[in-house]
Amino acid sequence: MILLSSRWRSCLLCFLTIMSLVSFGVAPCPASEDTTLFEQGAHQLVHGNFRQKEAAIAKINATNDPRAEKLLRALLGGKLYRVKKDNNLVYITKKGSRVSITDVLSGKELGTVKKRTLKKITINNKLRSKLREELALLALRSPDPDKRLAAVNKLMSSLSPESAKILEKLITTETNSKVRQGLLTARAIANLRDTDDAKRLQALTELQGNLNPAVKNELTRLLGEEKNKDVRQKAEAVLSSIESKIAFYGLVEKIFFGLSLGSVLVLAAIGLAITFGVIGVINMAHGELIMLGAYTTYVIQQLMPNSIGLALLLAIPAAFVISGLAGILIERTVIRFLYGRPLETLLATFGISLILQQSVRTIFSPLNRSVATPAWMSGSLQLNPVLSLTINRLTILVFALLVFAGLYMLLKKSSLGLQVRAVAQNRSMARAMGIRAAKVDALTFGLGSGIAGIAGVALSQLTNVGPNLGQSYIIDSFMVVVFGGVGNLWGTLVGGLTLGVANKFLEPWTGAVLAKILILVFIILFIQKRPQGLFPQKGRAGAAS
Amino acid sequence: MRGKFTYLVLAVIMAAGSLTAGHALAGETIKVGILHSLSGTMAISETTLKDTMLMLIDEQNKKGGLLGKKLEAVVVDPASDWPLFAEKARELITKDKVAAVFGCWTSVSRKSVLPVFEELNSLLFYPVQYEGEESSRNVFYTGAAPNQQAIPAVDYLMNELGVKRWVLAGTDYVYPRTTNKILAAYLKAKGVADKDIMINYTPFGHSDWQSIVAKIKKFGSAGKKTAVVSTINGDANVPFYKELGNQGITADTIPVIAFSVGEEELSGIDTKPLVGHLAAWNYFMSVDSEVNEAFIDSWHKFIKNDKRVTNDPMEAHYIGFNMWVKAVEKAGTTDPAAVQKAIIGVTVPNLSGGYSAMMPNHHITKPVLIGEIQDDGQFEVVWQTPGLVAGDAWSDYLPGSKDLISDWRTPLACGNFNVKTGKCSGKK
Structure with missing residues (x-):
C-alpha cells in the first residue's frame, strides 16, 4: 500500500482546502509551514535535476497549499516556465508571438514578454506518470464521474x-x-x-x-x-471463462480491423472500378489522383487553421472537383487518343503519374505534409475493457459505405448513369441511339477521378500526405478491382472487404509481410481459375472481354 | 514571337557558354561529390543532406577554400534507385574526378556503391546511423553504429524506466533485422526471457497498424512495464503513431523509443499524441550549445526559411566534412590514400558542445542522447551518456562478429581481423 496512505490523506485535505476556497470565494491564508514547504518545492523544481524534481512534486502535493493542484497541472501541461533572468517560476499563456506570464507564488500577473526570455521546466516520462498518479488521487473526489472512473x-x-x-x-x-x-x-x-x-x-x-x-x-x-484447493479451482474456472470471453472479443476486433482495412481498399479502388471497369482504361495515374485529393485537404486546412473539422468536410467536395477536373483534363488531352490501345494507355498514364508526383514535389516540397485530425475523429469507442473501436476507422468505414451507396445510386438512377452503362455495354449501339459517347467517356473518367479525390481526403486522415501516397495504393486498387470483377461495383465492395478481412486474419499468424504476399498469391491463383473475378459482368461486354 | 525566339536562342548560347567556362575553371578547384537522392522515395530525407553539404562547402569557400583552392560541389541525383547509386558514384569518381564523396542514406545504397569505391580507391562519407557489421578502407561512417544508439537506448529504458517486456518493431529490411538481432542477443544476455520479447516486422510504407498496435497493447497489459523499440523507417511512422494515439497508448503506459524518427520526420506529423515518446540520437536540434546555435543560424540563412529543422545526419555531415577538410590540410593533398592515413585520429568539434574523433576502424566517437518528443516537434534531452562512445564496427553480441575487430592503420590495415584465429578474413 503506497498510494492510499498519508499522501492520500494530505491530498484529501488539499482537496478540501480547494473546495472551501471555491465555496467561500475567499482565499484562505495557508498555514505558514505549508507555504514555506511549497516555496521550497517550487525552488527545487527550478534548480533540481529530474530526481530532485520528483521529490519536489511529492513535497508540493503533501502541502495543503491550494496552489498545489494548479502548479502540478501546469507542470504536466508544459505551461510552467522559469524566467531566465531571475529564476522566478511563472505560468504562461500564449498571446500571439508573445506570452503573458503569471507568478506562481504570488499569483500576480507580470505582463507579456518574449518567449525567448523564459525556459521551460522540463519533465520526463517518469515524472509525467508520477504527476498523473498524484492528480488521479485528487480526481477520486472530482465532481466529474469520467475523471473519477479514470482515477x-x-x-x-x-x-x-x-x-x-x-x-x-x-x-x-x-x-x-x-x-x-x-x-x-x-x-x-x-x-x-x-x-x-x-x-x-x-x-x-x-x-x-x-x-x-x-x-x-x-x-x-x-x-x-x-x-487453498477450492480457491485455486475457482480461480482457474474464472480465469478460463474470462479468457474465452477475451478470445471472442478478439475475434470481433479482428473482423472490425479487417472491415476497416477493406473499407480503405474499397475507397481507393472504387474510382478505378469506374475508369478501368466501365471504360476499360488502365489508369496508372489513379493513385496520383488520390494524392491530389489528400493535398487538397492539406491546402484547405492551411487556409482555415482554426476549424480543421470544417476544413475536412469542405475538402470532400473540393477534392472531388479538383481530382475530377484533373481526370477530365487527362482524358481529353491524352487518353482520348489512345482508346483501344491498352499498352500505350498504360505507359502514357504511368508517365502522367510521374509528372504529377514530381510537380507536387516541386510545389509542396518532397517532405510529407501534416494534416491534422479533428478532435471528433480521434480516440476510440470503448465498448468494454478489451474491445475498443478507433473512431477514425469507424468514421472512414461509414464514409466508404456512403460513397459506395451514392455512386451506386448515381449509376442506377440518374440519366448520366444510364448513359454510362449504355456506353459500357455496347458503344456503337449507344451512339446509334444518340448518346455522345466521347462526352460520356470524359464524364465517366472525371467521375472516377473525383471519387479518387474523395478517397484522398479519407486517406489523409490515416496515412502520410506526401508525393508517394498514390504509389502505395495503386497496386492494391487494381487487385481489388480485378478480384471483384471488372465493371461491377458490388464486386469491388465485396472484393475489397473480403481482402481486408482475409489480410487481418492472416496477419497475426504470418506477420504483415507474409500476409501481403499470401494474399497476392491467392489472387493470382483465383484469377487463373476465374478470370472474370467474383462477379462477372453479364451481357455482351462480359462476353466480349 | 520572333523576338521571344531570339531570346531563347541567346539564352541557350549563354548557358552553353557558362558550361564551358565551368570546365575551364575546373582545374583550379577541388571537387566534392554529393550523392543523395533528389527524387523518388528517399528524396524526403536526402534532399536536406544535399543542401547541408552545399552550405558547408559554401562556408568553407568563404573561409578561403582548401589548400588555396576553391571547393566545387558536384551534385548528382541517384533517384532512390540502388543500382543507379553505383553508376553515379563511378561517374563522380572517373568523369568528374571528385576528391571525396558525401552521400547515401539507406544501407542498400551504401552496399551498392561500396565495390565502386573500393575498386577506384576513393572516399565515401556516410552520415546515417546503420546496422554495423561492415568496415571498408574507403568508407567513413559518421553516423551511429548500433552500440552508439540502440544499446544505450535499451540501457536507458531498462535502468531508468524499469522496462521488463520488450517489443522490437521494425521495417522489413537489413538495418532493423540486424539491429534487432543484436538487441535480442543483448537483452537475453541481460536475463530477459524469450516470452518477454516480441519481434514484429512490417513492409516499407506500412499504413494499416490496427492489429499490430492491438497486439502491442495486449502484450503490454501483462502487468510488467513494457516498451517498444522501434526501427520503423520513414513514412510508416506517421500512421503508426496515429494508431498508438487512437488506441490510447501514451508514453507513460507504453513508451516507444525510435531510432529513425528525428526532427525532420516529426515536421510532417501532428505531434500532440506523441508527447513523451522517445528517440535516441547523437544530436538534437534542441541541444544547448553555442556551436549548435551558430549552425542553426547559418542553416536558416542558407536555406532562407527559419522554420526548417536540423537533425542528426546533418550533424554527421558537419563532422565528416570538417574531418575531411582537416585531414586534407594535414596531408597537404586530396589524394585518397594520403587522406585515409591522415584522417585517423583527427578531432573536430561536434554540435553538442564536445569533440568527435575518427577512430582506426573508420567510425567516430559521439555522445548518445535520449530525447522525449515535445508538442512543438522538438526533442528534450532527458538523458545522455556520461562520455563519448566509440563506434564499434563489429557487434560484441553476435556470435559471427564478436571476435572481429577493424583497424585500418598499418601494419594491420584490416577491416575484419579475427582476434581468435589471428587472420584477416577480408582483402587487405
Whole structure:
C-alpha cells in the first residue's frame, strides 16, 4: 500500500482546502509551514535535476497549499516556465508571438514578454506518470464521474487489502453506476490478496466474467501462489471463462480491423472500378489522383487553421472537383487518343503519374505534409475493457459505405448513369441511339477521378500526405478491382472487404509481410481459375472481354 | 514571337557558354561529390543532406577554400534507385574526378556503391546511423553504429524506466533485422526471457497498424512495464503513431523509443499524441550549445526559411566534412590514400558542445542522447551518456562478429581481423 496512505490523506485535505476556497470565494491564508514547504518545492523544481524534481512534486502535493493542484497541472501541461533572468517560476499563456506570464507564488500577473526570455521546466516520462498518479488521487473526489472512473482505473494496478477499506467507504457514497462498478472491481482485486480464504472466494465470485486487464493479471498471479484447493479451482474456472470471453472479443476486433482495412481498399479502388471497369482504361495515374485529393485537404486546412473539422468536410467536395477536373483534363488531352490501345494507355498514364508526383514535389516540397485530425475523429469507442473501436476507422468505414451507396445510386438512377452503362455495354449501339459517347467517356473518367479525390481526403486522415501516397495504393486498387470483377461495383465492395478481412486474419499468424504476399498469391491463383473475378459482368461486354 | 525566339536562342548560347567556362575553371578547384537522392522515395530525407553539404562547402569557400583552392560541389541525383547509386558514384569518381564523396542514406545504397569505391580507391562519407557489421578502407561512417544508439537506448529504458517486456518493431529490411538481432542477443544476455520479447516486422510504407498496435497493447497489459523499440523507417511512422494515439497508448503506459524518427520526420506529423515518446540520437536540434546555435543560424540563412529543422545526419555531415577538410590540410593533398592515413585520429568539434574523433576502424566517437518528443516537434534531452562512445564496427553480441575487430592503420590495415584465429578474413 503506497498510494492510499498519508499522501492520500494530505491530498484529501488539499482537496478540501480547494473546495472551501471555491465555496467561500475567499482565499484562505495557508498555514505558514505549508507555504514555506511549497516555496521550497517550487525552488527545487527550478534548480533540481529530474530526481530532485520528483521529490519536489511529492513535497508540493503533501502541502495543503491550494496552489498545489494548479502548479502540478501546469507542470504536466508544459505551461510552467522559469524566467531566465531571475529564476522566478511563472505560468504562461500564449498571446500571439508573445506570452503573458503569471507568478506562481504570488499569483500576480507580470505582463507579456518574449518567449525567448523564459525556459521551460522540463519533465520526463517518469515524472509525467508520477504527476498523473498524484492528480488521479485528487480526481477520486472530482465532481466529474469520467475523471473519477479514470482515477479508479489508475489505482487498479497498485492495490492491497488495506485499500479495500478505503474503497468500501467510497462505494457507499458513489452514485454513478460505472464508477461504482469500477470501485467494486478494485475492491474485489484488493480482497484477492486477503489472507481469509472465504474472502478470496467471495472476491472470485464477484470477478466472474470481469474483463479488466488488471483482473486477469491478478488471477494469473493468484494461480501462481495460491495454496487453498477450492480457491485455486475457482480461480482457474474464472480465469478460463474470462479468457474465452477475451478470445471472442478478439475475434470481433479482428473482423472490425479487417472491415476497416477493406473499407480503405474499397475507397481507393472504387474510382478505378469506374475508369478501368466501365471504360476499360488502365489508369496508372489513379493513385496520383488520390494524392491530389489528400493535398487538397492539406491546402484547405492551411487556409482555415482554426476549424480543421470544417476544413475536412469542405475538402470532400473540393477534392472531388479538383481530382475530377484533373481526370477530365487527362482524358481529353491524352487518353482520348489512345482508346483501344491498352499498352500505350498504360505507359502514357504511368508517365502522367510521374509528372504529377514530381510537380507536387516541386510545389509542396518532397517532405510529407501534416494534416491534422479533428478532435471528433480521434480516440476510440470503448465498448468494454478489451474491445475498443478507433473512431477514425469507424468514421472512414461509414464514409466508404456512403460513397459506395451514392455512386451506386448515381449509376442506377440518374440519366448520366444510364448513359454510362449504355456506353459500357455496347458503344456503337449507344451512339446509334444518340448518346455522345466521347462526352460520356470524359464524364465517366472525371467521375472516377473525383471519387479518387474523395478517397484522398479519407486517406489523409490515416496515412502520410506526401508525393508517394498514390504509389502505395495503386497496386492494391487494381487487385481489388480485378478480384471483384471488372465493371461491377458490388464486386469491388465485396472484393475489397473480403481482402481486408482475409489480410487481418492472416496477419497475426504470418506477420504483415507474409500476409501481403499470401494474399497476392491467392489472387493470382483465383484469377487463373476465374478470370472474370467474383462477379462477372453479364451481357455482351462480359462476353466480349 | 520572333523576338521571344531570339531570346531563347541567346539564352541557350549563354548557358552553353557558362558550361564551358565551368570546365575551364575546373582545374583550379577541388571537387566534392554529393550523392543523395533528389527524387523518388528517399528524396524526403536526402534532399536536406544535399543542401547541408552545399552550405558547408559554401562556408568553407568563404573561409578561403582548401589548400588555396576553391571547393566545387558536384551534385548528382541517384533517384532512390540502388543500382543507379553505383553508376553515379563511378561517374563522380572517373568523369568528374571528385576528391571525396558525401552521400547515401539507406544501407542498400551504401552496399551498392561500396565495390565502386573500393575498386577506384576513393572516399565515401556516410552520415546515417546503420546496422554495423561492415568496415571498408574507403568508407567513413559518421553516423551511429548500433552500440552508439540502440544499446544505450535499451540501457536507458531498462535502468531508468524499469522496462521488463520488450517489443522490437521494425521495417522489413537489413538495418532493423540486424539491429534487432543484436538487441535480442543483448537483452537475453541481460536475463530477459524469450516470452518477454516480441519481434514484429512490417513492409516499407506500412499504413494499416490496427492489429499490430492491438497486439502491442495486449502484450503490454501483462502487468510488467513494457516498451517498444522501434526501427520503423520513414513514412510508416506517421500512421503508426496515429494508431498508438487512437488506441490510447501514451508514453507513460507504453513508451516507444525510435531510432529513425528525428526532427525532420516529426515536421510532417501532428505531434500532440506523441508527447513523451522517445528517440535516441547523437544530436538534437534542441541541444544547448553555442556551436549548435551558430549552425542553426547559418542553416536558416542558407536555406532562407527559419522554420526548417536540423537533425542528426546533418550533424554527421558537419563532422565528416570538417574531418575531411582537416585531414586534407594535414596531408597537404586530396589524394585518397594520403587522406585515409591522415584522417585517423583527427578531432573536430561536434554540435553538442564536445569533440568527435575518427577512430582506426573508420567510425567516430559521439555522445548518445535520449530525447522525449515535445508538442512543438522538438526533442528534450532527458538523458545522455556520461562520455563519448566509440563506434564499434563489429557487434560484441553476435556470435559471427564478436571476435572481429577493424583497424585500418598499418601494419594491420584490416577491416575484419579475427582476434581468435589471428587472420584477416577480408582483402587487405
